[in-house]
Structures are given as C-alpha cells and as structure tokens.
Amino acid sequence: xxxxxxxxxxxxxxxxxxxxxxxxxxxxxxxxxxxxxxxxxxxxxxxxxxxxxxxxxxxxxxxxxxxxxxxxxxxxxxxxxxxxxxxxxx
Amino acid sequence: xxxxxxxxxxxxxxxxxxxxxxxxxxxxxxxxxxxxxxxxxxxxxxxxxxxxxxxxxxxxxxxxxxxxxxxxxxxxxxxxxxxxxxxxxxxxxxxxxxxxxxxxxxxxxxxxxxxxxxxxxxxxxxxxxxxxxxxxxxxxxxxxxxxxxxxx
Numbered sequence: 001x002x003x004x005x006x007x008x009x010x011x012x013x014x015x016x017x018x019x020x021x022x023x024x025x026x027x028x029x030x031x032x033x034x035x036x037x038x039x040x041x042x043x044x045x046x047x048x049x050x051x052x053x054x055x056x057x058x059x060x061x062x063x064x065x066x067x068x069x070x071x072x073x074x075x076x077x078x079x080x081x082x083x084x085x086x087x088x089x090x
Numbered sequence: 091x092x093x094x095x096x097x098x099x100x101x102x103x104x105x106x107x108x109x110x111x112x113x114x115x116x117x118x119x120x121x122x123x124x125x126x127x128x129x130x131x132x133x134x135x136x137x138x139x140x141x142x143x144x145x146x147x148x149x150x151x152x153x154x155x156x157x158x159x160x161x162x163x164x165x166x167x168x169x170x171x172x173x174x175x176x177x178x179x180x181x182x183x184x185x186x187x188x189x190x191x192x193x194x195x196x197x198x199x200x201x202x203x204x205x206x207x208x209x210x211x212x213x214x215x216x217x218x219x220x221x222x223x224x225x226x227x228x229x230x231x232x233x234x235x236x237x238x239x240x241x242x
Contacts, residue, residue: 013095025109028100029129 001051001079007087009034009042018042018087032085037064038078053079097154101146101187104132111194112146114156118171119144121229122203122212123156127196130156135189142212144190144203145169149179156190160216172215175223 006020007030016039020030034042037060044059045051053075060071082088097112104110110132116125123130123144132146139145144158147169157179161168167186169179192200202208218225 012099024107025111026100026103027111028096029111029113031096 001045001088001090002049003042003046003082004087004089009039009046016042018082030085030087032081032087034078037074041075041078094154097146097187100132104188105134107134109133110188116173117230118173119156119158120173120226122172122208122215123193124195129194130190131192131194131200132188133191135186137183137186139167139183139186139189142204142209145186146188146190147179147181148185148187149181154187155179158212172212173226175219175226 006022007018008021010017010019016034016036018030018032018034020027040063041056041060044056048055048059053072056075056079057068057072060066060075061068064071066074079088083090100110100112111129112132113129114123114125119125130144130146135143135145139159139162141159141162144156146154146156147167149155149157149169155169155171157169157171159167160170160178162183165183167181167183169181170177190203192202194200215222
C-alpha cells in the first residue's frame with residue numbers, strides 16, 4: 001500500500017490534519033484529523049513508501065509499549081479509515 | 091478543532107496564494123451556491139472588492155458567512171445571501187477575508203462566478219428580491235422532486 005501523493009499531514013491549530021494538496025491548491029473537502037499515534041503511523045507509512053499492515057505493526061510495537069495484537073488492531077483501524085477516505089492506494 | 095479554526099486556516103492559505111476549496115453548508119446562497127453539495131474556491135482579494143462579489147467575511151462580529159456584497163459605503167460593507175429574502179449582514183472592509191471566485195459542483199465541475207451570464211443573473215436576482223421568497227419556494231420544490239425522481 002502507498003499514501004496517494006497529493007495527501008499531506010499538516011498541523012492546524014495544534015491538531016494533526018491530513019489534507020489534499022495539489023499544485024498551489026488545497027482541498028478542505030478532504031481533511032481528516034488524526035490523533036498523536038495515528039499521526040505517528042502516517043509519518044511512518046510515508047517514510048516506508050510501500051507499507052503493509054505487518055510493517056507498520058512492527059514499527060508501532062517498537063515505538064510504543066503495546067502488544068502486537070493491540071498494534072495490529074490500531075494499524076488496521078487507521079488503514080481502513082484512510083482507505084474509506086480514498087487516501088491510500090493498494 | 092472548530093469550523094472557525096478550519097476557516098481561519100483556509101484564509102491563511104488563500105493569503106499565501108494557494109487556491110483553497112472550501113465546502114459550504116446551508117441554503118443562504120441559493121440558487122447560485124448549493125450548500126452541502128457544492129464548494130467554493132477562495133482567493134485572497136488583496137483588499138479590493140466590489141458590489142456583486144461573493145466573499146467570505148466575518149460579520150456582525152460573531153460569525154463567518156459566504157455571501158454577496160450588496161453595498162459599500164467607504165469601509166462599511168453590507169452583505170446579503172442570495173437565498174435570503176431580507177436579512178443583511180454588516181462588516182468592515184478588513185473583515186472581508188477572501189473572495190469566492192469559483193463554485194465546484196457535485197460532479198467536480200468548476201464554474202467561474204463572474205462571467206457575463208452569471209453576473210447578469212446575479213443582478214437580476216437582486217432586483218427580484220420582492221418575489222425571491224416565491225421563486226426560492228419553486229426552486230426548492232423542483233429540486234426536491236428532482237431528487238425524488240433520482241431515487242425512484
């Protein structure tokens with residue numbers, strides 16, 4: 001999976017928000033607020049380029065004090081949300 | 091994060107020269123902008139506005155609206171929603187945050203708000219204020235039957 005190229009994470013009023021940005025254009029119809037761990041996962045997914053549920057779960061377990069099961073559930077939930085909003089491509 | 095936070099960020103970006111697409115709600119700009127379905131594209135207006143412009147403004151010191159300018163007296167601006175029949179809002183020139191240049195419809199088509207025909211229609215619509223109430227009722231009814239027909 002990959003994050004579509006026009007979507008970026010920005011900080012708006014202290015919150016992490018995903019926006020759709022084209023060339024000199026930003027679409028506020030497609031914004032999504034992320035909590036701290038989801039924003040961390042987003043950055044990790046971007047750093048990995050091509051990522052999988054497993055690769056993100058592994059990194060989340062390394063970074064946070066969570067079980068593999070909890071991490072996988074968190075990653076799956078976020079990716080389902082992003083997929084529903086059309087933010088990632090498979 | 092509130093709607094105002096989002097609007098203020100949109101204004102900040104528009105002032106940086108970015109084309110900002112912002113969704114709008116409500117019926118106050120019918121029939122030119124359909125809230126909930128259509129969005130607007132904002133441009134920083136650089137302090138220059140004219141009667142007939144649709145703008146994003148902070149009005150009456152308490153809320154943002156996307157409405158049309160109907161009067162300019164020096165620094166004092168009067169606005170009115172195309173879908174309203176008598177209510178006006180007031181603000182100062184500095185409260186005009188951005189000019190709306192285009193409307194994006196639900197099929198992702200972009201329409202320039204100030205071509206000759208739209209300007210003429212907006213001017214006619216302004217002069218039809220005494221009967222707007224009835225025209226809007228007919229318009230809403232026709233849209234309702236249209237959407238019912240689509241569902242069948």
